[in-house]
Amino acid sequence: MENELTRVVTPEAMKMNAGQRIISLLTAPGELFANVKVYPVILVPFLIILVIGLVALVPMNRVSEMQMQELSRISIENYGVDILADMNVDEFGDSAMDSFLKIFTAVVLVVNVAIGPLINSLIYAFGIWVLSKILRGKANFVQLFSMYMHIYVIGALGTLVISGIMMITGNYVDMTSLAALVMPQGDMSMPLFNALSAISIFSLWTTFLTFIGIKVINEFSAVKAGIITALVLLFTIGVTVGSLALTWLPYELGIA
Amino acid sequence: MNKKIAIFIAIVAVAIVFIGINILNSRRAEQASGIPRNATPVNWAYPEAQTVISTVSARGSVELRDKVVVFPETQAQILTVHVKVGDEVEAGDVLITYDSAILEVYENQLAEAQLALRTAQLGLEAARIAPTNMEILSAENQIEQARSNISSIEAALAQNELQITQLTENIITARNSFADTQTLFESGVVARVELDNAAEAVRRLEDQLAILLAQRDTTELGLQPAREAERLAVAGLDELLQRNSNPQAVNQLRVQQIAIERAQLSIEQIEKSIEDFVSEEIAGVSGTVINLFVTEGEISVMGRPMLEIADISSENIVIVVHVPEYDAGNISVGQEVEISGRAIGNDVYDGVIERIHPIATQRMSGTNVETVITVEITVDGETRLRAGNTVDADIVTKISEDTLVVPLMSTLSESGGVNYVYLVTDDSTLERRDITLGEFSNMFIEVFGLEETSRVVSNPAMSLHDGMLVRPIQPLNAEASE
Numbered sequence: 134m135e136n137e138l139t140r141v142v143t144p145e146a147m148k149m150n151a152g153q154r155i156i157s158l159l160t161a162p163g164e165l166f167a168n169v170k171v172y173p174v175i176l177v178p179f180l181i182i183l184v185i186g187l188v189a190l191v192p193m194n195r196v197s198e199m200q201m202q203e204l205s206r207i208s209i210e211n212y213g214v215d216i217l218a219d220m221n222v223d224e225f226g227d228s229a230m231d232s233f234l235k236i237f238t239a240v241v242l243v244v245n246v247a248i249g250p251l252i253n254s255l256i257y258a259f260g261i262w263v264l265s266k267i268l269r270g271k272a273n274f275v276q277l278f279s280m281y282m283h284i285y286v287i288g289a290l291g292t293l294v295i296s297g298i299m300m301i302t303g304n305y306v307d308m309t310s311l312a313a314l315v316m317p318q319g320d321m322s323m324p325l326f327n328a329l330s331a332i333s334i335f336s337l338w339t340t341f342l343t344f345i346g347i348k349v350i351n352e353f354s355a356v357k358a359g360i361i362t363a364l365v366l367l368f369t370i371g372v373t374v375g376s377l378a379l380t381w382l383p384y385e386l387g388i389a
Numbered sequence: 390m391n392k393k394i395a396i397f398i399a400i401v402a403v404a405i406v407f408i409g410i411n412i413l414n415s416r417r418a419e420q421a422s423g424i425p426r427n428a429t430p431v432n433w434a435y436p437e438a439q440t441v442i443s444t445v446s447a448r449g450s451v452e453l454r455d456k457v458v459v460f461p462e463t464q465a466q467i468l469t470v471h472v473k474v475g476d477e478v479e480a481g482d483v484l485i486t487y488d489s490a491i492l493e494v495y496e497n498q499l500a501e502a503q504l505a506l507r508t509a510q511l512g513l514e515a516a517r518i519a520p521t522n523m524e525i526l527s528a529e530n531q532i533e534q535a536r537s538n539i540s541s542i543e544a545a546l547a548q549n550e551l552q553i554t555q556l557t558e559n560i561i562t563a564r565n566s567f568a569d570t571q572t573l574f575e576s577g578v579v580a581r582v583e584l585d586n587a588a589e590a591v592r593r594l595e596d597q598l599a600i601l602l603a604q605r606d607t608t609e610l611g612l613q614p615a616r617e618a619e620r621l622a623v624a625g626l627d628e629l630l631q632r633n634s635n636p637q638a639v640n641q642l643r644v645q646q647i648a649i650e651r652a653q654l655s656i657e658q659i660e661k662s663i664e665d666f667v668s669e670e671i672a673g674v675s676g677t678v679i680n681l682f683v684t685e686g687e688i689s690v691m692g693r694p695m696l697e698i699a700d701i702s703s704e705n706i707v708i709v710v711h712v713p714e715y716d717a718g719n720i721s722v723g724q725e726v727e728i729s730g731r732a733i734g735n736d737v738y739d740g741v742i743e744r745i746h747p748i749a750t751q752r753m754s755g756t757n758v759e760t761v762i763t764v765e766i767t768v769d770g771e772t773r774l775r776a777g778n779t780v781d782a783d784i785v786t787k788i789s790e791d792t793l794v795v796p797l798m799s800t801l802s803e804s805g806g807v808n809y810v811y812l813v814t815d816d817s818t819l820e821r822r823d824i825t826l827g828e829f830s831n832m833f834i835e836v837f838g839l840e841e842t843s844r845v846v847s848n849p850a851m852s853l854h855d856g857m858l859v860r861p862i863q864p865l866n867a868e869a870s871e
Contacts, residue, residue: 160393202429298408304415309404313411317418334404 148172151181158283162342166280166349170272173279178286179250185289186246192296193242199305250289254281257365261347264361270351280346284339291335309334324374331373340366428860429852433813433844436793441835443787443828444727445719447764449710451778456699457674459484461689463666465491474681478672478698485670485683485695492666499659506652513645516638520629528626535619542612549605556598563591676700679776703771708740710782711761714749719786721745726766730780733773740766742784787828794833799847800826810839811846811853813861819846821855 149157149168154177157165258278265272272280291309298308306313310333312326319326343365348358465487472484567587574584632638680697689695699705708728712720726740746763766782768774795810802808812820822843827835839845844861846853853859 160397298412302412302415304412304419306411306415308408308411308415310411313415314407317411317415334407 151177162345166346169279170350173276175279178282182250182289189293192300196296196299250285257281265351268357272350276350284342287339327374331370428858430860432847434847436795436839438791439794441789441828441830444783445716447710447712447782451774452709453699453776454705454707456697458694459696472678476678479675482672483669495663502655509648516641531622535622538615546608553601560594563594567591708766710764714760717762725785727783732778738768740768743767792835795845797832797834811849813844819857
């Protein structure tokens, strides 16, 4: 398998269509990234992500409400105040304002679905590119950007699957994560719960793909690719836990 | 390729098993707690027995009950102002000294007014002079002479007419005689000389008639001017006789009379100013100068206040507040009031409503106009309140002792004025309970329709509904209440 994943694709290799890319991503990522090295396509994975993201909006909308409710519960239980009280527009009874906020939220979500993957991939690609250059990798920025756009397809797929399970089960805990296994009654205010939530089937999958992609495109050894992948994983977990900490820290410190 | 797909399917299967285990794990945990994880969390609290003091809050100011406004007693230039705001004065103290140079001005004005009066009186006398007998006689003579001329002309015309008639008859006779003579001459009875004489006689008479007719025309021409002269003479006499009764003359008389009255009024005013002139303004009461509206050098104006003097002790102050009209029905004379304000620090004074003004007024409140009732409040004893201080007044309108209250935020209402709360039952479901609201005080409201053991949802969201399963969160004071 090692040989297959690291096989160098000749320039004569065929450019893949969308279907081939998805199948390769799921079954033979090494071949896909070898093709990406020759043909660093960005638009095709972007369109795939866009379609999956738009479909995922339906369950995400419900999951978002559940998470808001959970945030409210946790804040009331732990701090005696409703952290979302200021965001409750129902009390105004203003249907026009309510409609406006719903439309505004929908527009933000759609824009987020379209722009989010691009921004996210740009940031990760840039970070990986910098690390690759430090370790004298051969990849250029466009190749890494294309690589991460392809990896993001799995992330989008994960969002769709996870939010779908959440919507069906009525439980906001990511059932694909370690958190569901280890802390089924944990909540979003617990750093460990959030750290475990960040370790899910799809995050592991994307980490694995990141490792393969870096290795193939940079023509790195497993050690170098592993170092960069580990740093990327730490960065991802740090961002996840940090963003949640920003929500709860003011209450923990009693400054909110 | 098949191997890759098989590996992929195997991985997916493992993932599905993992997810399934997690879901089962989570459901077991939920069943253990008894409440679904997604149940809406609610805070609840027991109603509390409290004494509810209902108040009406209003803002106002401290004002002086009585003050004396000093108006000028004379109109003159202010030479010296002997006091300033805050000065204590005693009754009889000199407040202001005027410049007496104004008296000379008054005397000059008086002399001018007297001259104007004399001038007006002379003008009136001139306007009142009647026509003399000589003027009337002269006018009558002119009429008589005119009429005499007319009579003479008419007599001459009558004489002339008579002569014309007689001469006309003579001409007819002469013409008949000429006709007879001509017949006789043609018969040879008379000589030609006689015929010529008869013709000559007719011609001579006709010449005389022509002269008479010309004389009559000339005389008739003189008659019209004579009659016009008579009319003018009669009109002249009439005008003379009506000299004091024509409109122009009457107007002239009135103008002169008004000028006299004006001059007399002016004299009276100046004499009064001279008489009223005082050189100093004297304090009529003892007190403190609280306002000063004049400065040295300016002219005092009658009717415009110069300064205010008042007793600024606590006995003379009254608190005036403005109560919104929708609270007016709850206030009455004698109600207790708590007075606070920045000027008195943390002190709170007890006052009593002394008077409620009978008429509402409108005041600017920010950019709005609000209708208010003015209320006067007295505070007994010595206080730190000073006139002009802004104060807040809490008027106690009702006291309900040992009554059940809930936080205001826990009550809900629907159209039609129905008020209700949600209660948490023992099986963690919500029960809607209609209630009657009472008095409101300090974020709590008096309620009827609840028991002391009712568990009232204190943060009811719009999404709550009757029978809904919730996650009740134990309030901090629940154990103490139980």
